[in-house]
Amino acid sequence: MNKIITISREFGSGGRELGRKLANHLDIPYYDQEILAQIAQKTQLAEDYVQKVMDTEAFFHFPITVGRSFNPVRNVVLEQNNSIFIEQHNIITDMAKRSDCVIVGRCSDYILREYNPLRIFVYAAPEHKMERCRRRDEKEAALTDKELKKNISNINQDRARYYKFYTGQEWGNKNNYDICINTSNLSIDHIVKAFSGLIS
C-alpha cells in the first residue's frame, strides 16, 4: 500500500508550506489546489463555486426536510453539493491509489482512513497565525488585530463545520490524528526533516 500523508491545518499555521516542503523532501506528489480543479472539471461547476461550497456553504444548503421535499430548488443545490463531495472522494482515493503522496485538507484523513495514512494536524497560537498571515498577504497585513483575528477564526470555524458535516468527527481533536504539531515555536524546515524520518 502506498504511503499517504494527510495534512489538516488551522488557517495561518503554515500547514500548506509544511505539506509542500514535506512532499519535496520525500520527492512524492503534493495535492492541494489540484483537487479543487479536478472536482470543478468533473462536476462541470465553476471552480469558484466549488471552493465556496467546500469553504462555507455546504451546511447552509442542507434541506430541512429529508427525503421527499416540496422545494425542488433546494434539492438541486443539495445534489450539486453532494456531487462535489462524491467527486472529492473519488479524486482523493484515485490519488492515494496512484502513488505515495501528501494531500492537504479536504477531509482526506477521513476519506483515506482505510489506507492508513499518516494523519498530521498543524496548528499554532493565535498571535503566531496572525503574524504569518500578515507576512504572506498584503491585504491581511492592512487589517487591525481584531479584524484579522476574526477572519482567521471564521475560516477555521468553517473548516471545522465542513469536516464535521462530512465526517461526523471533530476537526482538530487530537484523537483523530497521528501527530499534532504546533508551529509557534518550531521551524517548518525542522519539522519537515523530523517527519520525513517517520515516513521513510
Next chain:
Amino acid sequence: MNKIITISREFGSGGRELGRKLANHLDIPYYDQEILAQIAQKTQLAEDYVQKVMDTEAFFHFPITVGRSFNPVRNVVLEQNNSIFIEQHNIITDMAKRSDCVIVGRCSDYILREYNPLRIFVYAAPEHKMERCRRRDEKEAALTDKELKKNISNINQDRARYYKFYTGQEWGNKNNYDICINTSNLSIDHIVKAFSGLIS
C-alpha cells in the same frame, strides 16, 4: 540555555518508554522517578506518601477556608502538600539548569515554561493503551476489559486533575504542547528517531 524536553503522557501510551529512549538516543539525562525520590528526601516525607499526593490526593486536602482556618489538622496536610509542590518546582528547575535533559510528567512543561522546553504530549487509542498495559504488567493482564479500561481512565483523570490544580491549564489540550503524538499506529523507535531530528 539548555535544551529541555518535557513529556506528558496518558497512562498506557508508552510516554515513559519514549522519554527514556529519546534521552538515550540524545545521550542526555532522563528524569522520572528520581524527582519523587528527591522530593521525599527534601520534605522528609515517605516516598509512598509523596507519590500518593502527586497521583491523587492534592485536591482532596485543600481547605475550604482559605487564609485563617479553624482546622489546624487540615492546614498541616495542606502545608505538606504545598511543600511537595514547592520542592518539585525547585528540583525540576535545578535539573533544567544543570544540563540538557528529558523530564517525564510532574507538570514540568508548566514549571519550566520560561526555559522554552520542547513540550511533548503522548497519547493513544483506548484499545492500544489496554494492550500495552497487559503486555507490561501481569496484574493488569488478569483484569477484564471493563476493569482495565476503568483503571486507565481513573489514572488519567487523576493526572488531569493534578495538572489543572497546580497549573490552571487543561492537561492534554494540544494548545499547551509543541507536539502531540499518538502511539497507536507508530512505533516508539520511529518516533524517537524523528524527534531527535527536531532537537539536534
